[in-house]
Amino acid sequence: MHIAVWGILGSFLLGLIVSIIRHYRILVLAQVATAYIELSRNTPLLIQLFFLYFGLPRIGIVLSSEVCATLGLVFLGGSYMAESFRSGLEAISQTQQEIGLAIGLTPLQVFYYVVLPQATAVALPSFSANVIFLIKETSVFSAVALADLMYVAKDLIGLYYETDIALAMLVVAYLIMLLPISLVFSWIERRLPTQDSGIQVLFQGNNLLRILQGLGVTIGISILSVLLSMMFGTVMGIIMTSHSRIIRFLTRLYLEFIRIMPQLVLLFIVYFGLARNFNINISGETSAIIVFTLWGTAEMGDLVRGAITSLPKHQFESGQALGLTNVQLYYHIIIPQVLRRLLPQAINLVTRMIKTTSLVVLIGVVEVTKVGQQIIDSNRLTIPTASFWIYGTILVLYFAVCYPISKLSTHLEKHWRN
Numbered sequence: 001m002h003i004a005v006w007g008i009l010g011s012f013l014l015g016l017i018v019s020i021i022r023h024y025r026i027l028v029l030a031q032v033a034t035a036y037i038e039l040s041r042n043t044p045l046l047i048q049l050f051f052l053y054f055g056l057p058r059i060g061i062v063l064s065s066e067v068c069a070t071l072g073l074v075f076l077g078g079s080y081m082a083e084s085f086r087s088g089l090e091a092i093s094q095t096q097q098e099i100g101l102a103i104g105l106t107p108l109q110v111f112y113y114v115v116l117p118q119a120t121a122v123a124l125p126s127f128s129a130n131v132i133f134l135i136k137e138t139s140v141f142s143a144v145a146l147a148d149l150m151y152v153a154k155d156l157i158g159l160y161y162e163t164d165i166a167l168a169m170l171v172v173a174y175l176i177m178l179l180p181i182s183l184v185f186s187w188i189e190r191r192l193p194t195q196d197s198g199i200q201v202l203f204q205g206n207n208l209l210r211i212l213q214g215l216g217v218t219i220g221i222s223i224l225s226v227l228l229s230m231m232f233g234t235v236m237g238i239i240m241t242s243h244s245r246i247i248r249f250l251t252r253l254y255l256e257f258i259r260i261m262p263q264l265v266l267l268f269i270v271y272f273g274l275a276r277n278f279n280i281n282i283s284g285e286t287s288a289i290i291v292f293t294l295w296g297t298a299e300m301g302d303l304v305r306g307a308i309t310s311l312p313k314h315q316f317e318s319g320q321a322l323g324l325t326n327v328q329l330y331y332h333i334i335i336p337q338v339l340r341r342l343l344p345q346a347i348n349l350v351t352r353m354i355k356t357t358s359l360v361v362l363i364g365v366v367e368v369t370k371v372g373q374q375i376i377d378s379n380r381l382t383i384p385t386a387s388f389w390i391y392g393t394i395l396v397l398y399f400a401v402c403y404p405i406s407k408l409s410t411h412l413e414k415h416w417r418n
Contacts, residue, residue, distance in 0.1 A: 003066060004135050007073025011134060014074055015081025022082065023089040033082070040079035046140045048072045069141045077134045084126040087383065088119030091200070125384050128185035132178050201386045202393060207375050211390075214371035215397050221288050221367070222354045222401075228289070229296025229353070230346075236297055237304020238330065251301070258298035264359050266291045271363040284365035292353055303345050307338040347409035351402045358398075368394055 021033045052068040063071070092115050100110035120127075202208050240251045258266075271287040274280040282290075311334065319329040361369040372390040379386040 003069050003073065003141070004138050007070050007077060007138075008131055008134055010070070010074035011077025011081045011130070014078030015083075015085050018078060018082035019085030019089060023086050037079040037082060040076055045072055045076050045137050046143055048075060049140065049143060065141075069138070073134055073137065076137065077130060080130045080133070081127070084123040084130060085119060087126070087379075088121070088123035089115065090204075091122045092118050124185065124188065128182060131181060131185070135178060135181070136174070199389050201375065201379050201383045201389055204379075210371050210375065211368060211393060211397070214366060214368035215401075217285070217365065217367040218354075218357050218369075219401065221285060221292070221357050221360065221365075225289050225292035225296055225357075226350050226353055228293040229300050229349075232293065232297040233300020234304050234335075236301030237308060240301055240305040241308050255298045255302055258295055263291060263295055263356055264362065266294065267359060267363050284360060284363045287363060288357065288360040288365060292356070296349065296353055299349050300346065303342055303349070304338060307342050308334060311337060347405060350405055354402055354405075355398060368397060 018033045018036065021029045022037075049068055049072045052063060052072060053065060056063060096114055096118075097110050100114045101107070105113065202211075236251060239247060240255075242248060267287060270291055271282070271284060274282065315333055315337075316329065319333050324332070357367065358369045360367055361373065364370075372394050376386045376390050
């Protein structure tokens with residue numbers, strides 16, 4: 001426990017220094033601080049400990065397991081604390097600092113009396129998460145022969161073979177340590193003034209631009225899938241009215257298979273199944289377009305079939321009696337009426353396809369939902385309400401895309417009716 005205490009205190013100090021360097025953009029040091037944060041956050045603590053404990057002795061630097069554990073914890077925690085402090089510093093308006101200087105405070109006094117207290121209050125929720133995270137990370141210390149809780153638990157399991165009891169004791173021990181810490185931070189947080197709502201996450205850096213670019217990917221997949229579905233679906237609907245039983249059976253089989261199979265399963269089959277079983281590697285975007293086109297073709301084909309079969313037979317017979325070919329019959333008589341009858345159902349299908357594109361995030365496509373998740377993950381500790389604003393924005397964007405389509409449908413229906 002004493003290693004965790006020293007490691008957390010060192011993390012706070014290192015994080016504060018690094019955050020000041022990055023926030024005030026001190027030349028050279030800011031680049032070094034950024035490189036440190038990326039190295040620390042993107043490498044596991046276990047590998048860092050192995051490097052300190054087993055790697056450094058190879059070049060003549062021998063450290064005890066306690067020192068390695070403390071340094072590793074400070075190195076890891078410093079980056080997380082730095083980002084927490086920096087989020088707090090950036091939340092303080094420049095106006096407050098200018099007022100402090102205007103009333104005669106030195107820059108150091110402005111930072112100590114004006115900026116730091118408010119920044120600490122803003123960053124407090126993420127401090128709590130960081131402290132709990134660092135204490136939990138101490139469970140890997142046993143890998144460098146340090147007799148911590150995990151080491152003792154494994155030792156007891158080896159001595160008495162009472163795995164369940166040892167693990168239960170381990171869980172209780174961590175609960176005893178971490179629950180009071182969480183409650184204390186929560187108690188402090190409740191007594192602090194309410195902070196910003198978190199909407200600033202949308203305007204940090206290029207977050208909003210990234211979301212709009214992700215929306216562009218979503219719209220691109222949707223437009224291409226819808227166009228292909230309309231084209232192939234119309235052809236399939238005409239084919240489904242064929243007098244051949246074999247053709248009707250095959251098209252019905254295709255329709256029922258696509259209908260009963262969830263789109264997510266189809267995405268996995270195309271994206272993962274083809275690569276694994278046939279060594280056919282296609283991108284996530286292409287997989288999405290294929291799946292949504294297959295689905296849209298089946299659904300549109302059935303709508304077209306239903307619209308065609310609902311027309312009176314005498315229209316077909318009259319057209320043929322006038323000497324029209326099948327192509328002329330469909331082009332001049334059948335398809336215009338089918339379009340009027342199809343419009344409401346087709347619009348429903350289009351909006352369903354656009355909304356269902358949100359599933360492509362599960363096969364790694366960087367569309368609007370994926371971008372939103374990335375932004376939320378990067379601000380998880382600094383802006384706890386980021387998910388509310390990001391997902392709320394994505395919700396509004398989907399509505400903004402689908403609502404005009406619905407209104408266009410209403411307009412066309414009135415126009416054709418008149």
